[in-house]
Amino acid sequence: MATDTHPSSAALQEELLRRARARRSARPAEPAPAARDQGPTQLSHAQRRMWLMDRLGQGGSLYSVPFATRLRGPLDLAALGTALTTLVQRHEILRTRYGQHGDEPFQETLPAPDAFVVPVVDAVGDGVAALAEEARRPFDLAAGPLPRALALRHGPQDHTVLLTFHHISIDGGSLETVAAELAELYAAAVGGTPCGLTRPPQYADFAVREHAAAGRLDEGLAHWTRRLSGAVPLRLPRPARPAADLTARPAAVHSTPLDEQVLPALRELGLRHRATLFTVALAAAFAALHRFTGEDDLVIGCAGTHREGAAMRDLVGLCVNTLPIRVDLSGDPEFGALVDRVRDALLEAQQYRDVPFDLVLERLGAAARDADGTPLVRVTADVLGEPTALRLPGLAAEPVDVPLGEAKFDLSFGLSDTGRPTGLVQYGRAALDDAAGERLADGFAGLLAAVAVDPELRLSRLPGGPPALPAADIPPTDGHPAEVLLRAHPLVADAAVPAPAGGPLLAYAVLRGTGGPSPVELRSHLRAGLSRELVPAAVTLLDAMPRTADGTLDPARLPGAPAVPAPSGVRADAVTAAFTALLGRAPGPDDDFFVLGGHSLIAVQLAERLRTGLKLPLTGLDVMEHRTPRAIAALLDTRETERERLAAATGTPAARTRRTREGTVLVTGGTGGVGAFVLRELAARGRPVLALSRPESAHLIAGEGVEVVEGDLTDLDGLRAAVGRADAVIHAACTFTRPEVDVAAMAAMVGSWNRGPFVFVSSVDAYGRPTGPRVAEESAPEQPLSAYGQAKLDCEQLLMRAAGTGGRGGASVVRSPIVWGPHDRLRDQLRWGATGLLYQAALAGEPMDLPRPGTAGHDWYGAPWVHAAALARAVTDCLATPVHGVANAVSGHVGWPELAAELKRLLGSDSEIRLVDRVHPDLDHRWHYGSGRLATALDERPGEDLHSVLDAMTGSAGR
Template structure:
């Protein structure tokens, strides 16, 4: 979409900052619609006084720090880091810049220039780790930035650009900048620079492009670049901002108070849990250039910009569509007012909520005046980080599931500008990652061919009402451009019913995804403070209805549950309507006896449900006695949140947010010695629920330890095989195969997961891929190694772990490495033999696998080591929990989520001349992969199969249409299958991988056919 790489609207620095522009379900800066001239003048005078006061407050200069110690993250960076840490960031925060370059491109000079660029701007070589439980940024050394040059046809270019731009970054190890040049001809290339948003914003990009142009020219000519000193670095800015935290916290209290009383926008329904990279749908409509000029002139007559006029039109469109008079939209703000910040490269953006009251029937000029005043008020507070404001919101200003208040965006964008390198002709290339950052985005493109755009997440809003909303927006823009004095009642537009609830799911689908509670990945500029309420599934089902503001269920000792709901809006459902909807969504034994409507759900001071005050609720049973585990969890809450909660105190009500969730999980995990994540905290939310989860995991651990057949540490037996990754889906299958054959096993596992393998009788070696000492201890004295562990994202850790294991391995038995077909890259041939050379582009994940393969095969057979073997595997299928989860991610995850919601599923159309199987899912059953891997480690037989070789483990190839049709059937979905040009390019995979060496071991056994295993993974 244009906003991903285009130029700024007149209010924002760059469309990279559109990630921060939100139109929302909350509010701030309440402003009356009609504004007199005197009132406007007064507001402007006060704003100028505030601006002067702000300049005085921030007069402390920003200077380079003398220390090289890691710096804290800025507030904006911390939001990005939290999203990434919780798996809710993804490619939405990638900034791709693509340019078609014709002429003599010098890749070596470009690599030299990019390297000099990272030396000049340290944020481009910064890593993001943790120190004392808090995130920090540490500047890394200057290393050469490679420019991968890959031959590619013009027809293949869009898919290759998409794949490269979407590939994940590893913030902990870096880099956050990468370059790819697609070579179409000797003098014709497409250059793609991809940067993570944690390192840049829109205001940074003009600085970077200008510097890169100068550095490239200098590199080509072999001379130093004539550039001014860059001044303070971004880490200096982060320290400066954090030094004002006390002042910012006080300002955030005031801004949060002005957000009170907001209500969710009824057009958008909550989005059920799923992949964080949700696909976006896009609608466009032409906008005459004369209309855009008239809007610009309208703004100028009223002392406003084009963006303000468009923002006012967005307010009016939503007012007409929803009937809601009290609306909040947001826009991007920045921190570049100070001179030393104007050329600073880094993330300096903030979300500014703008609240306007459109009650009555004002003229559009009055709406414009109110929006201008509210926008000006918000801009005077652009220094207040929105994450601090969100952390202070009470339950009335959040969704009932804890979501912060902004979920829609509006912006003015311009077409992308190319990266003009000296001596080359440049043409901008659009790279649309097709991801929904918000539930709804309204855009106006200001360029040679103006147009209106509407992007939406189909899980939050269906295509038909989205199209009608865009048509109303375009018609309203034209109408107010022609006659801005028309009242709202006289403007075009259509009243839209609230978004329909998500289509009923099958029981299998419900059990697969859990309660349909909203997650915050449609609010990327706020902390992901949400999670399903830990209670009856009817709560999540009720909250999925956009007419329900809050809900609760009580559980009598005997008999059915009783449900309660708070509804909103003129078309709010009745209790009978809600129960009828529940009947369609829940099994009979989970259906509440009634749904009673209330004005408010009674809650305790810390957010827990006060069941005793619910009308008709049964007398509460005696609360269970506190347990040591529950008290320990409450202690941890108190330490981090400042007050000791009740057993049912709500994490969000107590002031919790995502960073605290990560810290709380780390504290409880360390004290309990049990696995726990920040997402567990966000999902469970109360001390009682978290204690119950830890008790459940402790019970699993005790049961596993009681069943084990030997001690956790024993003398190494002859023929012992070291197995890494034994608790993962692949490793668990390999462990089962080894123990079934009676092979002695030493399993490398993390301490908190040791109980999961102890039941097998394996010798437990506690350790981690990131701990070299534990790897050395684990490999010492074993005869053979099967290395099946992988971080998936920390590629440098994976490669370093392989070096340690190979260095420490001195057994005469084989070392088998479970690699990936990603190491082949994108083969030129349809049929891929085993061990074929890689064809660019190869993803960083595939490159790391290939490097691990090289390390192993180079060392095998030397220094007393046995033979080495590499088994390349595709997507692994099986009923293990880890494998079931992967069905919900990536390309298959997009199909899965669309089928759950009953949306149309887009599959790629066959390219010209393609055969019937132009797009296939390459797969292997976990049990078959385990047989193949263990077979390669089986003495002489294994040596004959795979010693010193790269072999494939592939159970089969399934055409995507056939796979998708079966998925739809298993989920009981009504989703139609469609061929579409904008289908996920990851589904265009025509390759068939040969698996001759392991064919006998891969032959499917009963229950290993793809339909059976897919049924197990969905159910």
């Protein structure tokens, strides 16, 4: 236990309160926000943690924040879309992207969207599955995780509205602000009146202030270092045989209703001990964990907040921090005395709540992590109040829980303070099996009920206890007889007796629970069942058996194992060099990453360096779990073997030189709607593909014949290297909102292009706004050009100037209009722009206002479109037959009345189509584009007509 002691005394509490008041009064007044440069800024500590989790490979849906409300009544979806548009415009954090410059991340505000459309889908059953599927869709932090909206229609006046945020941009306190502002903005939109909301504080200003105050953290860091000295991550009785299909963080929840009198009794108990209900619930969590594990020295995490002062009022952003509460439960105290200990520890922790927990972990180093890299806080506790709901005027609102099925921590205790009180326990199924989790939940609920009646009960008399130990279910093994006998022991989860390498015979065991036989008892057990020569000289207990990626024992990582020669070879040398470069000293083969000073960011950097240099998959989590150069090198050796095995099975060369395979095509934008169809077309033609993708998206495009290379448009070195490996390029990626990035990326790619054809998927926006109604291929651009159109034109000119020089092949610029097709990314057309405007109006049964012919002096209004499959055929044809210039890819032209009528028919809508004497900006299109050069590839195939593609898109969108 730490040197700090916690006597339960009123005097200590008064002293802690006095210190807290003194610290608060000593703080300088919050400065007025300085004029912040609108360019990239640093991340706050909390944002940095979220960014690191994403880069480590713990992204996915783990940090999605779903916010769902069942709304009954006449919901105005257009007004809700207007309210959301204004909300995102008001709060920069809701339209912020997260990039990386060198080793450091940054945040950058994106332009506000012109319109935010709420898609509507019909509910199937209760709709929970659809809500969970939408909430689990991952965010792309580098692109800017805009909030997502979805309306689930149960009936004409019955909807569930789901807003999904990424945790990097929002916390629980922010949801209250978001809900309140949306209610006001919605009321203003419905009534057609201005909204009186004042300009809110911006989160980037908070991040700037936080960094400016970093020098004040030294005292707090010193405190936490002393307070947590000697604390170790809690050992939970992990499942001996986790199910094969479980990922790292699948969650289970057990809830137990409590008697109505429990909460009032717990509040009264808190009053007697000058403690809040949360403090009492936290004490109950400590007691339940003590009963379950038998441990006296425990750490439980709780959420702290930075929301303090006027500058933080109405701030939307991530303002939370983890407070590690450490309590000594020794001496079998009464529960009331435990409440005193927890109260004092909590008050003390609150004094230093502004110290980011990540910095504390870095200061503590390896001592604060388990063998698998898991940090000190594995258990949390909270009191759960009434969930936030979106309460719109004129509608009845009911909050809806959207389960994501993932656990951020191994174990979480909760006490519900709404309706009928409930005790809850959530756990990761990789941390506890269901039987143990259910026993712990029942013990926690029983403990709450017991102390509500008699708070003088000592811990030893409280409900709960260690999990029941299952009978041995380990299949027979052909290992050493001592290993077989150890595995058969009912209290042993795993065992190993490696063949001796010139030394004594040694045994290793992992127990099922935290209590169990000692090494001496296990050796006595072996001596009773084996002849003398088969009994190991010693039995060593381990938290986990060290194993390689394929599950076999890793003898080099066993304590007491004879010295093993240092690993050698290209991969081992690369690992040692990366450790040396990033940690500042050359490591031994078995030196621990965290002992050497490593932490989360360095793990990310080390993984990126090795992944890039060796072209093998490796994540920051791999580094944190394997920890030593020997273990990481062995993991990389295993992955190289797996790649060679796969190459032998598929006939693909594993050892790659400058080129992957003869004729390889580099494709950018493969995870987008256009790029996905290009990949399908190339696969159908048997062309090998090198696909550029960020690591978090690689699984979306990996497949037979496709080699994924890590990178994006901001990684210029990665782009150059990828182009250098390919025999042809199809550049289909685009940022849409960052023209300077698009142009820089094209310049880098053209600079490294030295052979074969290059096809660029451009846009008809590069023509600008021609004066005539018909536009021939390669017509000169006419002003004004949008920033997007100008960037496309700049990229085209870079490409065409380089074509045919220095061994380069022919260049083709394929300008496309609106792209339609059955793909998730292309269905965004149903949310934005002209298609989205008309689709949403038809879906809601609202009037569809179209410009009357002749308005503003123009007779025709509509837009060209192309089916994604036809565009992919045209682009792929350009590899064999470059156009050496500009060609248009157009499947047809559609007038707004025709499109509106088709959407009405497909949706069964009763919307009125009205011709008006004005032009909505999204409908201000009036040009026909010629497309003679690619006519053959663009010939319509079955399912590519206007009706079929719209039917596929709207039908797949969930009508």
